Amino acid sequence: MPPNGFVSLVGAGPGDADHLTLGALKALQLAQALLYDALVSEDILALAPQKCVKICVGKRGDRLSVSQDKTNELMVRLAKKGLHVVRLKGGDPSVFGRVEEERQYLDTHDIGHKTLPGVTAASAAAAQFSFPLTHRGEARSVTFLTGRTKDGAIDLRDESISDPMASLVFYMSSHNATHIEASLLRAGRSPQTPVVIIENAGRHSAQLRTGHLCNLAWLVCDASFDGPVLLGIGVAFAYARKLIAENLACVEVEAKHNSERLMATFGN
Known part of the structure; x- marks a missing residue:
């Protein structure tokens, strides 16, 4: 040392x-x-x-x-x-x-x-809920953005957020959902652009809400999540599968029970 x-x-x-x-x-x-x-x-x-x-x-x-x-x-x-x-x-x-x-x-x-x-949380969320961050022919780039800056503002420039083939992932931004929704709509993003809202990405307690850009702010408010939240906006997020995390949890619980039964049967 x-x-x-x-x-x-x-x-x-x-x-x-x-x-x-x-x-x-x-x-x-x-x-x-x-x-x-x-x-x-x-x-x-x-x-x-x-x-x-x-x-x-x-x-x-x-x-x-x-x-x-x-x-x-x-x-x-x-x-x-x-x-x-x-x-x-x-x-x-x-x-x-x-x-x-x-x-x-x-x-x-x-x-x-x-x-x-x-x-990073975006990669964990993509694996957990089985959606891509990029997808050939539909989503050619992904941009990570933060909603927690020193002055509390988010500077969303139209040229960086308007591309319909760009996936956007906002970290620490749920408190700015209204501003994000309005900015993206003003930049020309379709109101029907798919969105995901994920709490505790990568954890067993992860929760997923899906919807469209036109109701992003309402979805965030209605969810009332307390843990860290990711906002995903773009066509790639339409592939999100809600049951993946739940199914995985069930498999893990069943596997644990099977192991315990085997140990009880053959352990001695």
Whole structure:
């Protein structure tokens, strides 16, 4: 370990431990200090050594949380004690994860670091509910956008959102659904453009609502989701299958029961 310790900036994926990469798992198992986001599950946290120092530095919208400056300071302070620090970030560090701010701070303080990617929520949602993000002949690009900026606004330029063959995925944007709907309609998107609204993408508790752009704001309001929400807008999202996650949960429960029955029968 370098004299100043080392920091691994690790993507935890959307929450389920099944989405961790092998690299992320290895980093967790070697962690001496763990600074983790609010949405990281207990199952993932349990993979770190028992003696590892664990500190929640997560941010949840407008709720009380640890500032980015404080998180940066904690990383450096712990690393300078000679520890391997894992900064465990929800999703992928490079997708709305402030990872470059943290790397620059570590560089400034001469702390070695590496970044390990994670599954971003949009990819997890696409797999979980069996829809594509791009689709030949219908959706030739996908754009990730954030609804949580420093001043709370979303700057949607017509040329970037008007293409009917572009899939749009909005992170942290449910509170701006009315503005998003109006902006896309004004830019020329069809009112019948398919939309999906997904809470807790990638988790067993994930929920899906489907509809059209003309009633996006109403759907978001009616759903009253409390967890992290993704908004998907574009023709590719018409392929979303609501029962995929429910069927998978049933299969997993049945498999667990079968394993328990086999152990009871043959275990002794």
